[in-house]
Amino acid sequence: xxxxxxxxxxxxxxxxxxxxxxxxxxxxxxxxxxxxxxxxxxxxxxxxxxxxxxxxxxxxxxxxxxxxxxxxxxxxxxxxxxxxxxxxxxxxxxxxxxxxxxxxxxxxxxxxxxxxxxxxxxxxxxxxxxxxxxxxxxxxxxxxxxxxxxxxxxxxxxxxxxxxxxxxxxxxxxxxxxxxxxxxxxxxxxxxxxxxxxxxxxxxxxxxxxxxxxxxxxxxxxxxxxxxxxxxxxxxxxxxxxxxxxxxxxxxxxxxxxxxxxxxxxxxxxxxxxxxxxxx
Amino acid sequence: xxxxxxxxxxxxxxxxxxxxxxxxxxxxxxxxxxxxxxxxxxxxxxxxxxxxxxxxxxxxxxxxxxxxxxxxxxxxxxxxxxxxxxxxxxxxxxxxxxxxxxxxxxxxxxxxxxxxxxxxxxxxxxxxxxxxxxxxxxxxxxxxxxxxxxxxxxxxxxxxxxxxxxxxxxxxxxxxxxxxxxxxxxxxxxxxxxxxxxxxxxxxxxxxxxxxxxxxxxxxxxxxxxxxxxxxxxxxxxxxxxxxxxxxxxxxxxxxxxxxxxxxxxxxxxxxxxxxxxxxxxxxxxxxxxxxxxxxxxxxxxxxxxxxxxxxxxxxxxxxxxxxxxxx
Numbered sequence: 001x002x003x004x005x006x007x008x009x010x011x012x013x014x015x016x017x018x019x020x021x022x023x024x025x026x027x028x029x030x031x032x033x034x035x036x037x038x039x040x041x042x043x044x045x046x047x048x049x050x051x052x053x054x055x056x057x058x059x060x061x062x063x064x065x066x067x068x069x070x071x072x073x074x075x076x077x078x079x080x081x082x083x084x085x086x087x088x089x090x091x092x093x094x095x096x097x098x099x100x101x102x103x104x105x106x107x108x109x110x111x112x113x114x115x116x117x118x119x120x121x122x123x124x125x126x127x128x129x130x131x132x133x134x135x136x137x138x139x140x141x142x143x144x145x146x147x148x149x150x151x152x153x154x155x156x157x158x159x160x161x162x163x164x165x166x167x168x169x170x171x172x173x174x175x176x177x178x179x180x181x182x183x184x185x186x187x188x189x190x191x192x193x194x195x196x197x198x199x200x201x202x203x204x205x206x207x208x209x210x211x212x213x214x215x216x217x218x219x220x221x222x223x224x225x226x227x228x229x230x231x232x233x234x235x236x237x238x239x240x241x242x243x244x245x246x247x248x249x250x251x252x253x254x255x256x257x258x259x260x261x262x263x264x265x266x267x268x269x270x271x272x273x274x275x276x277x278x279x280x
Numbered sequence: 281x282x283x284x285x286x287x288x289x290x291x292x293x294x295x296x297x298x299x300x301x302x303x304x305x306x307x308x309x310x311x312x313x314x315x316x317x318x319x320x321x322x323x324x325x326x327x328x329x330x331x332x333x334x335x336x337x338x339x340x341x342x343x344x345x346x347x348x349x350x351x352x353x354x355x356x357x358x359x360x361x362x363x364x365x366x367x368x369x370x371x372x373x374x375x376x377x378x379x380x381x382x383x384x385x386x387x388x389x390x391x392x393x394x395x396x397x398x399x400x401x402x403x404x405x406x407x408x409x410x411x412x413x414x415x416x417x418x419x420x421x422x423x424x425x426x427x428x429x430x431x432x433x434x435x436x437x438x439x440x441x442x443x444x445x446x447x448x449x450x451x452x453x454x455x456x457x458x459x460x461x462x463x464x465x466x467x468x469x470x471x472x473x474x475x476x477x478x479x480x481x482x483x484x485x486x487x488x489x490x491x492x493x494x495x496x497x498x499x500x501x502x503x504x505x506x507x508x509x510x511x512x513x514x515x516x517x518x519x520x521x522x523x524x525x526x527x528x529x530x531x532x533x534x535x536x537x538x539x540x541x542x543x544x545x546x547x548x549x550x551x552x553x554x555x556x557x558x559x560x561x562x563x564x565x566x567x568x569x570x571x572x573x574x575x576x577x578x579x580x581x582x583x584x585x586x587x588x589x590x591x592x593x594x595x596x597x598x599x600x601x602x603x604x605x606x607x608x
Contacts, residue, residue: 216433
C-alpha cells in the first residue's frame with residue numbers, strides 16, 4: 001500500500017464516528033490486557049478480601065463468592081478474551097484461505113469436493129459442535145481455540161473462494177500463468193494480496209464472534225481452569241445472583257462493550273475500504 | 281411434467297442429498313467418541329473402584345470395544361440407523377428416550393423464539409429501511425448493534441435480576457410450577473409465565489440479526505428496476521415499500537431463518553441452563569456436568585439432523601414462495 005492511499009484510508013475511517021467510538025473502547029480493552037500484570041500482579045484467582053464484598057473504595061467492582069477481586073478478574077480476563085479471539089481467528093483464517101483459495105483457483109472437481117466439505121461443516125450446529133469438541137478434547141486454551149476455528153472457517157472459505165474465482169480470470173493472473181509462474185507463487189504473492197482488504201474485514205468481525213463463543217463456553221464451565229476469563233466470572237457468580245449482583249453484572253458489560261467495539265471497528269474498516277458504499 | 285410432479289421429484293432429490301450429510305455427521309460423532317480420553321469401561325471401572333483388569337476386559341468384550349476400528353464404526357452406524365444412540369449410565373435410560381422427553385420443551389422455546397424474532401425483526405428492519413438515516417433508523421440500528429453484541433447468558437441473568445429478584449414478577453426457573461398441579465388454561469398460563477424471560481433473552485440476539493438483514497435486504501431491493509417502474513407508474517412510496525419491495529426482501533430472511541435454527545439450538549444450551557428450562561439444551565449441560573459424553577454426542581447428532589430437516593422444509597417452502605426457483 002502506498003502512503004497516500006493508506007492516509008486517505010485512515011481519513012475515511014476517522015470520519016466515521018461510530019467506528020472511532022469502537023476504536024476508543026477497543027483501545028481501553030487492549031490497554032487493560034497489557035496493564036493487567038502491572039496493576040494486578042499475582043493470580044486473579046487469589047482470595048484477597050471478604051467474600052461478596054459490595055463495590056467499595058478498595059474493590060471498585062466488589063469481590064466474588066470466594067473473595068476474589070472482580071476488577072482484577074476483568075483486567076486479566078481482557079487478556080484471555082483478546083488472546084483467544086485473535087488466535088482463533090488467525091487459525092480460522094488460515095484454514096479458510098487455504099480451502100477457499102484452492103477451491104476458487106482450481107475450480108472443477110477440486111472446488112466441488114472442497115465446497116461440499118465446507119457446506120457440511122456449515123450444516124453442523126456451530127455452538128453445539130464447539131461444546132462437543134471442547135468437552136471431548138478436555139477444556140484448555142488450545143482446545144477452545146481449535147473448537148472456535150473449526151466452527152468458523154467455512155464462512156472464510158466461501159468468501160475467499162469467491163474472491164479467488166473472480167481474480168483468477170483477471171489479466172494479471174493470466175499473465176503470471178503465461179510466463180510459467182508456479183501456482184503456489186501466483187496464489188500467495190499475486191492473488192492473496194488483492195483479497196487482504198476483504199479478509200481483514202471478515203477477520204475483524206470474527207474476533208468479536210470468537211470472544212462471544214469463548215465467553216459462552218467458559219460460562220458453561222468449559223473454560224481453561226487455569227486461566228481467568230469473563231465468561232467464567234459470570235458463570236461462577238450466577239449462584240450468588242441474589243446476594244452479589246455485581247459479580248455477574250460487570251464482566252458481562254466488559255464482554256458486551258468489547259464485542260460491540262470490535263463490530264464497530266469491523267464495520268468502519270469495511271466502509272473505509274469501500275468508499276462507494278459508504279452512503280448506502 | 282406437471283408442477284406438482286416436479287415438486288415431488290425435487291423433494292425426493294433433496295432427501296437423497298441429505299443422506300451423505302447425515303452419514304458424515306454420524307461418522308464425525310463416531311470419531312469424537314474415539315477421541316475421548318478413555319472409554320465407557322474406564323468410567324465405569326473408575327466408579328466401581330474395585331474393577332480387576334479381567335473384569336474390564338470382559339466389559340470391553342461385552343460392549344464390543346476390543347474389535348477393530350471399521351467393525352466398531354459399522355456397528356455404530358447400524359445402531360444409529362435404528363435410532364439406537366446408546367445408553368446413558370448416569371440416567372439409567374436409553375439416550376434416545378432421554379432426548380425425546382426433553383424434545384418438546386426445546387421445540388416450544390425455539391418455535392416461539394423464532395416466531396417472535398422473525399416477526400419483530402422484519403417489522404423493525406422495515407421501519408428502519410423506510411425511515412433511512414432518520415432518528416427511527418438510528419435508534420433501531422443502535423439497538424440491533426447492541427443486542428447483537430450482548431452475550432445470551434448475561435441478558436438472561438440480568439432479566440432474572442430485574443424481574444425476579446428485584447420486582448418479583450416472574451418465576452426464575454423451570455417450565456411450570458409442578459407443585460401447583462395446574463390444569464387446562466391455568467397450566468397454559470403458568471407455562472407462558474415461565475416462558476417470558478427465556479424467550480425474551482433468546483429472541484433479542486436473533487431479532488437483531490433479522491432486523492439488520494431485513495434492513496439491508498430492503499435497501500438492496502429498493503435499487504431494482506421494478507421499483508423504478510412502480511415509481512414511474514405513480515405509486516406512493518408507502519405502497520411500493522409495503523407491497524412490492526417487502527415480498528422480495530422477505531426471501532433472504534427466510535433463508536436466514538433456516539441458518540438460525542442451528543444457532544438457536546446452541547443458544548438454547550445457554551438459555552436453558554440459565555433458566556433451568558427442561559429441554560435438550562439443559563440435558564446437554566447436565567451431560568457436560570456429569571461427563572456423560574455419549575449422551576452429549578447423542579444430543580449433538582439429534583440436533584444436527586433436526587437442522588437438516590429444517591433446511592429441507594425451508595427449501596420446499598421456497599418453491600412455493602419464489603416461482604423463479606428451478607425445480608428440476
